Amino acid sequence: MTRVPGQQAPQPAAMAGARTAAQEGADHDLRALFGESSAIFAYLAGPAHKLETANAAFFTAIGGERTETGLPLGQLMPELAEQGFIALLDRVYRTGETHTARDARVLLGEGMSAREGFFSFTYEPRMDAGGNVMGVRVVGVETTQVKQAQRLTAEHRVLLEQIARQAPLRDVLEGMARAIEALAPEEVLVSVLLADADGRHLRHGAAPSLPEFYNRAIDGIATGDGVGSCGTAAHRRQPVIVTDIGTDPFWDDFRPLADQAGLAACWSTPILARNGALLGTFAMYHRTPRTPQEADLALARVFAETAALGIERHHAETARTAAEQREKAARDDLAFLLEASSTLTSDLDATQVLTRLAATCVPKLAPLCTVDLIENGRVRRIAATAPTQDQRDLLTSHIPVYDAADDAVARVLASGTTEVARRTPTGPGPWHDLRVTGYLCVPLMDRDQAFGAVTLLSTSDHVFDGHTVAMAEELARRAASAARNARQYTHRAALARDLQAGLLLPDLPDVPGAEVATYYNPSGEGLDIGGDFYDVFPLKDGRWAFLLGDVCGRGAIAATTTALVRHTARAVASRLPGPAEVVQAVNEALTDRPDSHGTGFVTLVYGQLTPTPTGLDIELVRAGHNAPLHRQARHTVHSLDAKGLLLGVTPHTHVTPHRLHLRPHESLVLYTDGISEARRRDGEMLGDQRLAETVAALPGQPRPQQIIDGIITILHAFTDGGETDDDQAILVLTATPPRPAT
Secondary structure (H helix, E strand, C coil), X not given: CEECCCCCCCCCHHHHHHHHHHHHHHHHHHHHHHHCCCCEEEEEECCCCEEEEECHHHHHHCCCCCCCCCCEHHHHCCHHHHCCHHHHHHHHHHHCCCEEEEEEEEEECCHHHCEEEEEEEEEEEEECCCCEEEEEEEEEXXXXXXXXXXXXXXXXXXXXXXXXXXXXXXXXXXHHXXXXXXXXXXXXXXXXXXXXXXXXXEEEEECCCCCHHHHHHHCCEECCCCCHHHHHHHHHCCCEEECCCCCCHHHCCCHHHHHHHCCCEEEEEEEEXXXXXXXXXXXXXXXXXXXXXXXXXXXXXXXXHHHHHHXXXXXXXXXXXXXXXXXXXXXXXXXXXXXHHHHHCCCCCHHHHHHHHHHHHCCCCCCEEEEEEEECCEEXXXXXXXXXXXXXHHHHHCCCCCCCCCCHHHHHHHHCCCEEECCCCCXXXXXXXXXXXXXXEEEEEECCEEEEEEEEEEECCCCCCHHHHHHHHHHHHHHHHHHHHXXXXXXXXXXXHHHHHHHCCCCCCCCCCEEEEEEEECCCCCCCCCCEEEEEEECHHHCEEEEEEEECCCCHHHHHHHHHHHHHHHHHCCCCCCHHHHHHHHHHHHXXXXXXXXXXXXXXXXXXXXXXXXXXXXXXEEECCCCCEEECCCCCEEECCCCCCCECCCCCCCCCCEEEEECCCCEEEEECHHHHCCECCCCCECCHHHHHHHHHCCCCCCCHHHHHHHHHHHHHHHHCCCCCCCCEEEEEEEECCCCCCC
């Protein structure tokens, strides 16, 4: 026996007997307490640490086969000496000091059968009545499962963090497989297979420890009953446990492969999404036949759910990326179409529109492009676009035959439907020289009739997919619409010019004693007929009538009103005594017209002139119009303030005639408000006063056209060459000197 240093001397015999009894009672209690518990309890005696007694948990912890007592612990478990545990027992026995360890790592067993365990234990000295150490009491609990659970939790947390950081799915799955393989007490090989989108096949996901040939062989296996462990689990949507691959019928078709890979058991768990959809399978392979424990099944469930999170997150990210790519592609397509539309509609010439169509298609849609139109029963190539001039020349030199059955353009023109092929076009053409490998021919439609075709040609490895076909058809539709609008604009502009010419004087008449000049500038693009008008025509008895006016509005209604005013004035002027009566007649015609012919008002200056030996006698009336300007020979200008209401509003005109005499070289200037109300960029108007000053400042004795030129010059300078938003008209009458007698 060993006396503990510093311990008190032995007690009397009576007390010694009492201590012995108490000690034995405590030992009995400990035996009773730990005998049926999962805690480890053992009594060791003497310096050799002989095992006196131990509970079942002790023998289970050391392997379950070594159950002998009376043997030194070092002999029963020789592996403990190498790990320093026997030395710890020696120290406790020698010093009498308790030793405690928490989560100590212990290798139990030797060789291939050794296992790793973790224990929290206490070595306590056992005392006799004299205070001497007689042995060591070992009390502890195995924490292997707790330790493994902690490691499992740590690995699980790492995987979840990877998923949250959107790490690549392959990295997540491989990390998970390696973690499980490291945590498992026996050798296990983990495999994750991923389901195809249709759920009918399984693809390789991760299997870091399985042979590469095995992974390649099972990549793409079908899901179905009896297709190995994984195919069956995926089909049934429930775990499939195959404890012996050598005898299980599920492995009949894969047994040679499994034998080659050294696999004897496979437990497969389906990986399911939250909505029950199949995501893949999680499999645990073993080298020997083996039946899973509940802990194994729980481990499989935990990591199958973790894999589901990673796979669903991957699918969501893939879907988001795909959606972003589709959105970007849609934005790019829309930007291309918007830019193309802007290009196609920037010109009002139909041929130029279609020429720009060919330039827009290359190289965005194809390397080569041509545009052909039907004209007088024949096909005319109006555009060809290619990277080089030689290629353009080859395309330009080839003209399809309109009625040729073997020509793609002819077929598309006849059918009005798109034709696409991954081969050279049929019929003759420079296809070999251009190295054409495919074509896409799209009709240009005007309502239900093809009037042309745009042909895209592939070269090298370029191919036409559905997206390109759709883009080409949309571009052709927009180009056809733009070309149709351009043709309509050309026709409307020509019609408007013809109608406007019919409402104005085709040629100025030769007025005795006077020189006449006119100016007319319609606003806008010339598609509508302007509302400004003028006229000069002869009356009986040597007099002449002149007028200048402005109809409210534009277009066809304005044209009918202009015609009504001019024709009424011409019809009644010779039959009525003076300008006031003529204007009254015009007003009655306006107020009596049907509503369908327009209800807008008219401003008008109407006058009559009589040549005299000293100039021109003029009588005029002003009906709501700008006051005419009288330029006298001494460079003074004043406005003729003749009062009068505009026409077409009330039955009576209430105009006041104004008379004046134009001496030779004096002029009468009539103009519409499109001149005086012209604005520059800051909104300021030219105004009547500035216009009068311009006319007055003209040098010498200007002729009528020089007066108009001076007005237009100051007008353009004032507006900085900007477009006008109102029609402009000027009529200038200048008295001429009397002609010398012949």
